[in-house]
Amino acid sequence: MYRLCHPGDGEEAPDLPHGIVKRKRTLKRGETLYRAGEPFRNVYAIRYGSVKTSLVTDDGRVQVTGFHIAGELLGLSAIVTGRYNCEAKALEAAGVCEVRFDQFGELSRQLPSLQYQMLQIMSQELLHNQELMLLLGKKNAKERLATYLLNLSQRFEKRACSYTRFNLTMSRSDIGNYLGLAEETVCRIFSLFHEEGLVTTRSRQIQLNDLDRLKAIARG
Amino acid sequence: MYRLCHPGDGEEAPDLPHGIVKRKRTLKRGETLYRAGEPFRNVYAIRYGSVKTSLVTDDGRVQVTGFHIAGELLGLSAIVTGRYNCEAKALEAAGVCEVRFDQFGELSRQLPSLQYQMLQIMSQELLHNQELMLLLGKKNAKERLATYLLNLSQRFEKRACSYTRFNLTMSRSDIGNYLGLAEETVCRIFSLFHEEGLVTTRSRQIQLNDLDRLKAIARG
DNA sequence: AATTAACATTGACATATGTCAACCATTCCG
DNA sequence: CGGAATGGTTGACATATGTCAATGTTAATT
Numbered sequence: 001m002y003r004l005c006h007p008g009d010g011e012e013a014p015d016l017p018h019g020i021v022k023r024k025r026t027l028k029r030g031e032t033l034y035r036a037g038e039p040f041r042n043v044y045a046i047r048y049g050s051v052k053t054s055l056v057t058d059d060g061r062v063q064v065t066g067f068h069i070a071g072e073l074l075g076l077s078a079i080v081t082g083r084y085n086c087e088a089k090a091l092e093a094a095g096v097c098e099v100r101f102d103q104f105g106e107l108s109r110q111l112p113s114l115q116y117q118m119l120q121i122m123s124q125e126l127l128h129n130q131e132l133m134l135l136l137g138k139k140n141a142k143e144r145l146a147t148y149l150l151n152l153s154q155r156f157e158k159r160a161c162s163y164t165r166f167n168l169t170m171s172r173s174d175i176g177n178y179l180g181l182a183e184e185t186v187c188r189i190f191s192l193f194h195e196e197g198l199v200t201t202r203s204r205q206i207q208l209n210d211l212d213r214l215k216a217i218a219r220g
Numbered sequence: 221m222y223r224l225c226h227p228g229d230g231e232e233a234p235d236l237p238h239g240i241v242k243r244k245r246t247l248k249r250g251e252t253l254y255r256a257g258e259p260f261r262n263v264y265a266i267r268y269g270s271v272k273t274s275l276v277t278d279d280g281r282v283q284v285t286g287f288h289i290a291g292e293l294l295g296l297s298a299i300v301t302g303r304y305n306c307e308a309k310a311l312e313a314a315g316v317c318e319v320r321f322d323q324f325g326e327l328s329r330q331l332p333s334l335q336y337q338m339l340q341i342m343s344q345e346l347l348h349n350q351e352l353m354l355l356l357g358k359k360n361a362k363e364r365l366a367t368y369l370l371n372l373s374q375r376f377e378k379r380a381c382s383y384t385r386f387n388l389t390m391s392r393s394d395i396g397n398y399l400g401l402a403e404e405t406v407c408r409i410f411s412l413f414h415e416e417g418l419v420t421t422r423s424r425q426i427q428l429n430d431l432d433r434l435k436a437i438a439r440g
Numbered sequence: 441a442a443t444t445a446a447c448a449t450t451g452a453c454a455t456a457t458g459t460c461a462a463c464c465a466t467t468c469c470g
Numbered sequence: 471c472g473g474a475a476t477g478g479t480t481g482a483c484a485t486a487t488g489t490c491a492a493t494g495t496t497a498a499t500t
Contacts, residue, residue, distance in 0.1 A: 055354055059440045063354040077350060079343035085350065105336065115335055116325065122342040123299035129349035130297060130305065134275055134283040136356035137400035141487070172448060180357035182488050187449050203448085203496065220279045361457070392478060402458050407479050423466070423478085 005045035005097035023098045027051075027090035033074070035087045040078035042098045046070050049094025050169045053086045054177075064178040067091070067152075067170055071159055073121055075101075091169040136180045139220065144179045145189045146218035149199070153208060165207045225265035225317035243318045247271075247310035253294070255307045260298035262318045266290050269314025270389045273306045274397075284398040287311070287372075287390055291379055293341055295321075311389040356400045359440065364399045365409045366438040369419070373428060385427045 005022060024047070027033060033044060033051060046068055053074065054064045065086055068074055078084045079101070108114040135147055157163035168175070172190075173183040193199045198214060200207040208214060225242060244267070247253060253264060253271060266288055273294065274284045285306055288294055298304045299321070328334040355367055377383035388395070396406040413419045418434060420427040428434060 055350060057354065057358070057440065061354075061358050061440065063350075063357050065350050065353055077343055077346035080340050080347055085347055105332075108335070112325075115328070119338065119342070120300050122339070122346065123297055126297035126342065126345060126349070127300055127305060129346070129353075130275060130283075130285050133285055133349075133352060133356065134277065134281075136353065137283050137397070138277070138281050171446090177357070183447090184449080184489080185487060188487095191449075220277065220281065391476090403477090404459080404479080405457060408457095411479075 005047060005099070022100075025096050025098050027094045027096065029090055029092050031090050033088040033090065033096065034084045036084055038084050040075065040082050040084055040101065042100055043073055043075040044088070044096040044098055046072050046074065047095040047097060050091045051088050051094055051096075052091050052170060052174060053088045055086045062177060064170075064174050067174075067178065069155060069159070072155075076122055076125065091174075141179075141181055141185050141189055142192070142217055143220050144181060145175075145186065145193070146214045148175065148179055149206070149208060150211070150214055150218055153211070163208075164211070165205075168204045168206055225267060225319070242320075245316050245318050247314045247316065249310055249312050251310045253308040253310065253316065254304045256304055258304050260295065260302050260304055260321065262320055263293055263295040264308070264316040264318055266292050266294065267315040267317060270311045271308050271314055271316075272311050272390060272394060273308045275306045282397060284390075284394050287394075287398065289375060289379070296342055296345065311394075361399075361401055361405050361409055362412070362437055363440050364401060365395075365406065365413070366434045368395065368399055369426070369428060370431070370434055370438055373431070383428075384431070385425070388424045388426055 022045075025033075025044075027049070034042075036056065048070050050070075051068045051074065052064055053066045053068065054062050056062050068088075074088055074096075075084065077086070104114075104118075108118070131147075131151075135144055139147065152166065152168075153163040156166055170178075171183075172186045175181075176183040176186040179186070190199070190201055194201055198208075198210050198217075200209060245253075245264075247269070256276065268290050270290075271288045271294060272284055273286045273288065274282050276282050288308075294308055294316075295304065297306070324334075324338075328338070351367075351371075355364055359367065372386065372388075373383040376386055390398075391403075392406045392410075393403040395401075396403040399406070410419070410421055414421055418428075418430050418437075420429060
């Protein structure tokens with residue numbers, strides 16, 4: 001499978017012409033990659049670390065729209081308006097490849113598979129969004145959190161990371177915000193899952209002890 | 221702007237080679253265009269009428285994921301898996317252009333703008349999904365319904381239809397389902413808006429009497 | 441290492457919205 | 471046209487989750 005940028009420890013990805021097209025960039029925890037309203041120039045492939053994206057409404061409410069980890073692509077929803085509609089912020093030290101979008105047309109003539117790949121990525125994101133709609137529209141708090149944990153788990157699995165034990169780089173408040181729940185509700189459900197032996201949490205470290213039961217909960 | 225298929229009364233769109241690439245199809249009210257799990261072969265451009273898409277969970281819960289009107293494109297989230305993940309059903313008599321997806325690669329070599337167009341459309345959809353996340357995650361019932369009505373209004377406006385007076389082709393139950401609300405709640409809010417003179421409803425006909433105030437409500 | 445700030449947890453209580461039920465209005469179809 | 475089916479409305483009441491507040495814990499900073 002074609003990759004815009006290989007996630008990993010920092011070796012240069014061989015797929016694209018060097019230099020012009022992509023540029024590496026590192027972010028400290030809390031640093032902003034782009035803000036809502038800024039002109040759209042680049043998409044970003046995450047090499048390592050994690051990034052959250054969020055929208056702000058006129059009246060100041062915030063909606064976290066996603067958490068993104070190594071191998072994922074950021075900024076695609078900005079294509080249509082030419083401006084980023086959300087802001088992207090590093091949740092921990094992170095590295096990204098900056099890919100200039102205005103060179104995409106050119107690039108995909110040289111590399112026809114890129115076009116196909118792009119459709120795949122965007123389609124994947126649409127699919128994910130639909131699952132999220134289901135979560136936000138129809139699931140209760142337990143189901144939401146279980147679904148969330150399993151989704152993270154799967155994404156780590158794809159990236160050859162441990163999928164039963166990982167670090168939640170986002171705060172409870174971020175999780176709640178993303179899932180349409182209050183921070184306190186997230187805490188309570190974590191405690192509940194902990195009591196029932198489903199997960200073991202120590203601060204932001206989490207271990208999933210019973211994937212099957214979690215799946216059953218996620219389904220309802 | 222390039223169009224896959226011109227919405228309207230049925231004249232053949234001149235943009236694409238006839239025949240091979242696209243085929244017209246008409247649907248009666250309630251008829252299914254595709255079902256979840258079916259192999260993905262086509263995307264569909266709606267020429268007239270309206271279509272709803274919905275997901276079903278293992279335990280039988282349904283989530284309406286969208287309502288689609290003339291000029292909009294259906295099926296893009298199926299690209300990545302090769303199967304439709306939701307089902308699409310006509311809300312009223314409708315006409316669509318069927319566009320074979322396996323000819324897209326070929327086609328966009330002939331018509332380079334198509335590729336660009338495709339990115340635009342998908343990006344637009346991602347953007348819309350994010351607004352929906354905000355709605356489902358952060359807005360209360362009144363805000364949701366106001367947002368919904370305004371969104372429909374805007375889409376009709378783009379298509380040169382009346383944007384203050386239109387027909388809701390979907391049931392209250394569908395609207396509620398889509399917005400993460402009970403059918404009864406939707407009814408109550410409609411009644412409330414009606415009492416306050418914001419809208420005039422007679423069954424499924426609706427007239428928006430005060431867009432500005434609706435906008436204020438939608439924002440919170 | 442001590443101090444401070446940010447984050448997490450838990451309890452008590454409030455409330456928006458869901459659920460259940462009865463009834464009314466439209467639309468569909470023979 | 472009439473009767474049945476589907477869809478819409480309203481009320482009474484239940485409840486999941488939010489809000490507010492107090493306290494504990496972890497991480498950042500000097």
